[in-house]
Each structure stands twice: as C-alpha cells, then as structure tokens.
Amino acid sequence: MKEFFKYVFATVVGVILSIGVFFILFIAIIIGIISSIGEDKSVIVDNNSVLYLNLDQAITERTYSDPLSDLPIVGSEGKKSIGFTDVIKALKSAKYDDNIKCIYLNVSSPNAGYANMREIREALIDFKTSKKKIIAYSEVYTQGAYYLASVADKIYLNPQGALEFKGLSSQTAFFKGALDKLGIEAQIIRVGTYKSAVEPFIDTKMSDKNREQVTAYVNGLYDTFLGDISKSRNISKDSLFQIANDYKIQEPKDAEKYKMVDGLKYKDEILDELKSLSGTSKNSNLTTVTINDYAKNVILGSKGNTNRTKIAVIYANGDIMGGEGSNDQIGSERISRAIRKARTDTSIKAIVLRVNSPGGSALASDVIWREVVLSKKVKPVIASFGNVAASGGYYIACAADSIFVQPNTITGSIGVFGIIPNFQKLLNTELGITFDGVKTGQYADIMSTVRPMTAGERLIVQNGVNHVYDSFITRVADGRKKSKAYIDGIAGGRVWIGTDAVKIGLADRTGSFEDAIKAAAKKAKITDYRIVEYPEMIDPIKALLENSTDKIKTYYAKQEFGANYLIYQQIKTAISKSGIQARMPFEITVN
Structure with missing residues (x-):
C-alpha cells in the first residue's frame, strides 16, 4: 500500500510540475507577443546624439528578433544579440547621420570571432573618415575587446581596471584517459594526415602534424x-x-606608459568628454541611442527599397546536418531549398553564400554543394567566409565563382573521418550487461557499438571514407580549377588561415562581406539592386516550443558544468555523430 501511495504521489507531483511548466511557457508566449507589438516601430534619434556601441553582447551572423530575450525563461538564453552585418550597416548610416555626433564604444569581453571583429573594426575605421570621434572606455579589456577598441580616437581605462595583452594560445582537451576509465573505445576511420578531429579520443597529446598546423594558424x-x-x-x-x-x-x-591607452579615467569623466564631443551642455543629460535600436531604424528604412533587381544573401551558419536545422545549424534541406529559391527567382541576379561553419555531415554538405553548382550555371555565386569555413563548411562553397576570406578566417580542413564507439567493455565489465543474437549475414550488424569492429567491417568503412574523401577533393579541384593531385597535397585535413588560403588557391582574395556583395553585383553587371536574405529566420517562440526539452537540458548542463561545458559538449558531440563527417579538427578556442 505504501508503494501504491508513493507512486500516486509521484504522479500527482509530476502532473503539477508539468502544468506549472506549461503555464510558465504560456505566460512567456503572451508576454512575448505583447512585447513584440510595436517591434517594427523606429526609434527617434535626437540631435546631438551619441551612438552607444555595446559589443559585449553576442555578435552573430544575423540579428535574431527574439521577444523572449529579456525574459527569465529556462531554455532561452536571455541575452541581447546583434548581427555583425547590421552593426556594419548601422555604422555606415551613422557616418552620414547629422544627428549622430560621436560613438561611445563600450566593450570588455566581446562574444564574437576574430574575423567578424575585424569586419566591425574596418567599419569603425570607415566611420572615422567622417571626422566624428570614437571614444572607447572599459573597466576591463580582454584581448578581443582591445582589438576592437584599438580603432578608437581615444581609449580610456578605469584607473583600477585591467587590460589583458599576453598573446594568443589554443588548447585542446584530450579524452582518451577518461574513455579508457569508462571502458569506451573510439574506433577511428579517417583520411588525412592532419585530420585531427579524432585525436582527442585516441591520444593524450597533439601529434606532430597537428602541432604544426595549430602553430601555423595561431601565429597567422x-x-x-x-x-x-x-x-x-x-x-x-x-x-x-x-x-x-x-x-x-x-x-x-x-x-598608459606603453601608450596602449590614452588615459586612466572614471565613467563620469568619460561622460563629460562625450557631452563635449556631442555639443551637450555639462548640466544636461547625455542623449544616446543604442546600436541595437539604431540598427533597427536602418533595417526598417531599407524596407522602403522596392527595387526589382536583387542579390540574394544566403546565410549558412553552424554545424552541417541533414534535415531542416535551425538558425544556428545548417540543415541541408533548409539551406538547399533557399539556394534553389534564389536560383529560380529571375529577379535575383546573383547569390552571395555567407559561410560560418566548422563542417559536419559529409552527405548533407554534398546536398548543399549540388545546389551551388546548379546555381552557378545560371547566375554568379560568390562565397564570403566568416570566422570559420572549414571541412564541410568549405565543401559547400568550393564551387562558387569566387571565394572571399578575411586574413584571420580559419578554413581548409579538407579531410574526412568517422568514429564508431565501442561500449563493450563498459557494458560487459563495468555494468555486467552482455549481448547475444542471430543475424542473416556476417555484416548484418555492421556498425554495432557493443563489440569491436572486425577487419572486414573496418575495410568496408575505410573504403566508404576514402570514397567521400575522393569526392571531396574532386569537388574542390573542379571548383578551384586545380588538379586533384594538387588539392590532395594541400588537403589531408590541414587547417589554413585566410591569407595562406589565398596564397595556395583555396580562396581568391581577402575582403569583407560587403566586398563579396560588390563582386557579385559586378559579375552580374548590375549597379542598382537590393539585398534579400535567406533562409527565413525561424520564429523564436516556435523554436522554443519545438526544442524546449533540449534547450532546458542545455541550460541546466551549462549551469552544472560551468566553464567545463565545452568539454562535455565535445564528448557528447563526438559520440553522437553518425555517418561520415567532414568536420573541423576540433573546437578551436583561441585565448
């Protein structure tokens, strides 16, 4: 009877908790809908305004319109973000806006890759040609923050603050020891001397080849x-x-001694200087407009452009996978459908493929590559690489007419691998679980994860990996108009920095995202056009509801693991990947 009441009580508690969760989600949706009312309203920019450029928020490929960003919902990041392209558009507009008198650049620890930060730096440098000033101030500058702030006319640091300037480093976590203790064997099939995505699972330190490539791109x-x-x-x-x-x-x-900053000041002193620059009296309040609001004005203003001639920008951002994907994942169905739509639309005269991806599924990459090839036959296709466009990320763009990179873009990694985990020791020895069964042929249970691979199975998988690699270098050779032998010589999974990629022919030139758009227009022989963006952004409320379980799991995993969440994520990702992968050697974190 006690057990009966225990289960009844547990069921009641579960129902109550479920109702509570759904109630919270319902309230969140209502609040989100209410907060989104008027979302398309512009913000009035008063005369003598200071543009407040907060770059500590997440700087993404595109601006996510998320009405839930300010709400304390588990599974929603609850943080502001802005697309780097919208930052650049806003800075270009502010350059000619008489109401904007100067920029207040506030950044301590930017959440962005170095290639995107460089594009923002270039836009800030261009803004300075208007003779308007940029003032940077922070209590703490990380190296990335200082990289951005260094373009300012004046850089100020809090007298008790800190400026980090120590050089770059890259560190990789190796999991072989942990896997050995758990009784898990990572069975590796790969092509490429430098294809070191698998190294963390089969070794305890970098191989010489891996150290060579990491040294090269970190120095770059x-x-x-x-x-x-x-x-x-x-x-x-x-x-x-x-x-x-x-x-x-x-x-x-x-x-201050080494002229890294122009002075040590407190916030009140910075505000006084901004008042002086903006023509605001000392006893009046400073008038500011945030970059988020100002960018929204610029976007709304551009909606008035009804030019029938268009250039399509297609954003391919995140890991590559089959299916629909998400705003942060490249789903082969969703992206290939967007490319196909741009190809068949006669009003679209050129396509710019914006890639920021470490790769992923080789099959999904090939599906997207095919759409690029078909599009190239009917209109110009220009690729623009962001922070990283490597392995599958390079695969999907290699057929483009021209490839633009930033000097600090990470690219290449033309190689293929597969990981088949063997949990036999963990299950048999540690947990006492054994398996037995029947099969109709010797390969009926190939890819089993509860026993070691046989020599015959390993040969079959290796042949499959070899075939994908051969297809990969063939695609690259055709797209880059090089011989397969040459591409094989610079491939092997090796990672290249943007400047080196141009030298060896994997890219055509260093240039910004805007440069890529201009090149597309030039090749299409058009001068008057408007930009249309694909694929359409996934509604944030719909995404929260569809993936609420995964988002909640991720939220609590981050809370539990803290700074070690990246390591947990790497192990989970590697073990869960199925099929042959064209992926970056590892999660690159440069500090």
Whole structure:
C-alpha cells in the first residue's frame, strides 16, 4: 500500500510540475507577443546624439528578433544579440547621420570571432573618415575587446581596471584517459594526415602534424591581430609583440606608459568628454541611442527599397546536418531549398553564400554543394567566409565563382573521418550487461557499438571514407580549377588561415562581406539592386516550443558544468555523430 501511495504521489507531483511548466511557457508566449507589438516601430534619434556601441553582447551572423530575450525563461538564453552585418550597416548610416555626433564604444569581453571583429573594426575605421570621434572606455579589456577598441580616437581605462595583452594560445582537451576509465573505445576511420578531429579520443597529446598546423594558424591569427593594432595605435608590431611576450601590462598605469591607452579615467569623466564631443551642455543629460535600436531604424528604412533587381544573401551558419536545422545549424534541406529559391527567382541576379561553419555531415554538405553548382550555371555565386569555413563548411562553397576570406578566417580542413564507439567493455565489465543474437549475414550488424569492429567491417568503412574523401577533393579541384593531385597535397585535413588560403588557391582574395556583395553585383553587371536574405529566420517562440526539452537540458548542463561545458559538449558531440563527417579538427578556442 505504501508503494501504491508513493507512486500516486509521484504522479500527482509530476502532473503539477508539468502544468506549472506549461503555464510558465504560456505566460512567456503572451508576454512575448505583447512585447513584440510595436517591434517594427523606429526609434527617434535626437540631435546631438551619441551612438552607444555595446559589443559585449553576442555578435552573430544575423540579428535574431527574439521577444523572449529579456525574459527569465529556462531554455532561452536571455541575452541581447546583434548581427555583425547590421552593426556594419548601422555604422555606415551613422557616418552620414547629422544627428549622430560621436560613438561611445563600450566593450570588455566581446562574444564574437576574430574575423567578424575585424569586419566591425574596418567599419569603425570607415566611420572615422567622417571626422566624428570614437571614444572607447572599459573597466576591463580582454584581448578581443582591445582589438576592437584599438580603432578608437581615444581609449580610456578605469584607473583600477585591467587590460589583458599576453598573446594568443589554443588548447585542446584530450579524452582518451577518461574513455579508457569508462571502458569506451573510439574506433577511428579517417583520411588525412592532419585530420585531427579524432585525436582527442585516441591520444593524450597533439601529434606532430597537428602541432604544426595549430602553430601555423595561431601565429597567422596573431600576425593579423598585432598588425591591425599596430596601424591603429601607431606602435610597431615588434614593440607590441615584446609588450605581450614580457607581460608588461600588469597594472593600469602600464597600459598608459606603453601608450596602449590614452588615459586612466572614471565613467563620469568619460561622460563629460562625450557631452563635449556631442555639443551637450555639462548640466544636461547625455542623449544616446543604442546600436541595437539604431540598427533597427536602418533595417526598417531599407524596407522602403522596392527595387526589382536583387542579390540574394544566403546565410549558412553552424554545424552541417541533414534535415531542416535551425538558425544556428545548417540543415541541408533548409539551406538547399533557399539556394534553389534564389536560383529560380529571375529577379535575383546573383547569390552571395555567407559561410560560418566548422563542417559536419559529409552527405548533407554534398546536398548543399549540388545546389551551388546548379546555381552557378545560371547566375554568379560568390562565397564570403566568416570566422570559420572549414571541412564541410568549405565543401559547400568550393564551387562558387569566387571565394572571399578575411586574413584571420580559419578554413581548409579538407579531410574526412568517422568514429564508431565501442561500449563493450563498459557494458560487459563495468555494468555486467552482455549481448547475444542471430543475424542473416556476417555484416548484418555492421556498425554495432557493443563489440569491436572486425577487419572486414573496418575495410568496408575505410573504403566508404576514402570514397567521400575522393569526392571531396574532386569537388574542390573542379571548383578551384586545380588538379586533384594538387588539392590532395594541400588537403589531408590541414587547417589554413585566410591569407595562406589565398596564397595556395583555396580562396581568391581577402575582403569583407560587403566586398563579396560588390563582386557579385559586378559579375552580374548590375549597379542598382537590393539585398534579400535567406533562409527565413525561424520564429523564436516556435523554436522554443519545438526544442524546449533540449534547450532546458542545455541550460541546466551549462549551469552544472560551468566553464567545463565545452568539454562535455565535445564528448557528447563526438559520440553522437553518425555517418561520415567532414568536420573541423576540433573546437578551436583561441585565448
């Protein structure tokens, strides 16, 4: 009887909790709908305004219109974000806006890749040609923050603050020891000397080849990092290198001593300077407009452009997978459908494929590649690479007429691999679970994860991986107009930095996203056009409801693991991947 009441009580509690969750979601949706009313209303920009450029928010490929971003909903990130393209459009508009007198750049720890940060830097440099000033201030500058702030006319640091300037590093977590303790064997099939995506699961340190490529691209990133700061601050690259190498910036006064900042000031002093620059009296309140609101004005203003001639920008952002994907995942169905739509629309004269992806499913990559090839036959297709366009991310774009990269774009990684986990020891030895059964042929249970692969099975899988790799380098050779032998020589899974990719022919030139759009217009022989963006953004409320379970799991996993969530995610991703992968060597984190 006790057990009966226990189960009844548990059921009642479960029902109550479920009702509570659905009630919260219902309220959230209602609030979201209410908050979205008037979302398309523009913000009035008063005279003598300061454009408040907050770059600590997530800087994404596209601006997500999320009415739930300010609500405390489990599974919703609850953070502001803005697309880097909208930042650039807003800065270009502000350059000519008489109501905008200057920019207040506030950044401590930007949530963006170095390639996108470089595009924003270039837009800020262009803004300065208007003779309007940029003032940067922060209590703490991380290296990424300083990279952005270094373009400002004046950089100020809080007298008790900190400026991080120590050089770049990249670290990889290796899981072999943990897998051994758990009794899990990662069975690896790969092609490519540098295809080190599998290394963390079969070794405890970097291979020599992997160390070689990581050293090359980290040094490449650092060279661009120092070079850009050197031009902005008029400090030689050698001096900057020495400042970082010797860790000379340990206190705020050191940053001022080595001319990394122009002064040590408190916020009230910054506000006074901004008032002076904007023509605001000292006793009046400063008039500001956020970059998010100002960008919204620019976007709404562009909706008045009804030009029939169009260029389609197709965003391919995130891991590549089969199916529909999401705003942060490249679903082969969703992206290929968007490319097909742009191809068959006669009013669209050119396509720009914007890629920011470490790769993923080789099959899904090939599906998207096919649509690019078909589109190229009827209209120009230009690829623009963001922070990373590697492996499958490179695959989907290799057929484009031209490929644009930033100097610090990470690309290449032309290689293929497969991981088949073997849980036999974990299940048999640790848990006492055994398996037995029958089959109609020796390969009926190929890909089983409860026993080791046989030699025959390994050969079959290796042949499959070899076939995908051969198709991959063939696609690249055809797209880049090179021989297969040449592509094979620079492939092998090796990662390249943007400048090197141009030198070896994997890309055509370094240039911004806007440069890619201009090149598309030139190739299509059009001068007057408007931009249309694909695929359509997935409604945030719909996405929350459809993926609420996964989002809640992710939320609590992040709370539990904290800074170690990335390691947990890498293990989970590797074990869960099915099929042959064309993916980056590992999750690159450069500090």
